[in-house]
Amino acid sequence: MLVFWEQNLVLLAVPKTGSTALMSGLRKHVTMMVTNPPHLKHAPFYRYQRFLHPYFKQAGGKTMETAAVIRHPVDWLSSWYRYRYRDDLVGKKNSTRGISFDEFVLEYAKTEDRKPFAQVGSQYQFVRNSEDEVGVTFLFQYEDQSRFLSFLKRRLDTEIELPIKNVSPKLDLSLSTEVEAELRRARPEEFTTWETAGLSSDEE
Template sequence: MLVFWKENLVLLAVPKTGSTALEGALAPRASMVLRDPPHLKHAPCYRYKRFLRPFFVQAGGQTPELMAIVRNPIDWLGSWYRYRTRDDLIGHENSTRNVSFDEFVLEYCKGSPAPFANVGSQNKFLRINDGELGAEHLFQYEQWDKVISYLQDRLDIVITLKQKNVSPKMELTLSPAAEAKLRNKRAAEFAVWELGRR
């Protein structure tokens, strides 16, 4: 999570949406960088609104605007799947090394997925109250040029990104049946992605 005090902007770190690369590029410019522990770095909208926003409002007298990035759910799951194939996870319950992408996605669709497919929800990350979108500025990961353009204009800087925390390269294909189940069981994930700027 990055806080830009003068610009009244907080950039939330939605997992697997390029937040680590943005942090690397923007940390020197940020007023505050929340890196550790992970549950603070990746604080979702509801946690931010409950714990951090009141502190920021009291300290500065205004409510910071929230910005976040949301990724196509299939690509987002693909990134998680690839990330969990790493050698250092072999033998760990989170490893996807011996699981197909279809199996991973179908497990994710369950109410209580096994640890290897328990990767959270972009929809839950971005919602507050009774389903209200928590971020004023939501961008689709697939429109990275718009993310960069917005931040460059808002922060009045030129941004140069370096890849960080990148999942291993791997060709992934999701079967039509698994995709249909994902779209049915996790429709809210696609709905929140559709809300992002294109």
């Protein structure tokens, strides 16, 4: 999570959307940077709304705006699968070694009792508020980096160069048509939220 106090902006760190690179590239511009522990670094909007928003409002007498990036659901799951495929997780319950990408996605699509390797959270839930609506002020698609970076350049009034960080292992992954259809049937809100991010306005 990155806080830009003078610019009245909080950048929430959705997992597997390049948040580590953002933190590295924007380090010199931030007022406050939350990097650890992970559950604070990746605090979802509803947690920010409950705990940090009241504190910031009391401290500065203003309502901070928020921004976040979300990824196409299949691509996001692909990143999680590759991340958990790494060598240091082999033999652990959350490792994806020996499991196909189709199996991983089908397990994620379950509504309950998912196996540890498929417990990766939800982008839909991350950006929601306590009323189960999109609470993030400015929502961007990961795939449209130019739009997101243009927003940051305008808002922070600075040029931005992002380093490459935390790259997952390269794997040749493809999702079968049938499994993607099941994912869309079981988790339509994940796709709708991503599509909404592509339509939301970031004009100031």
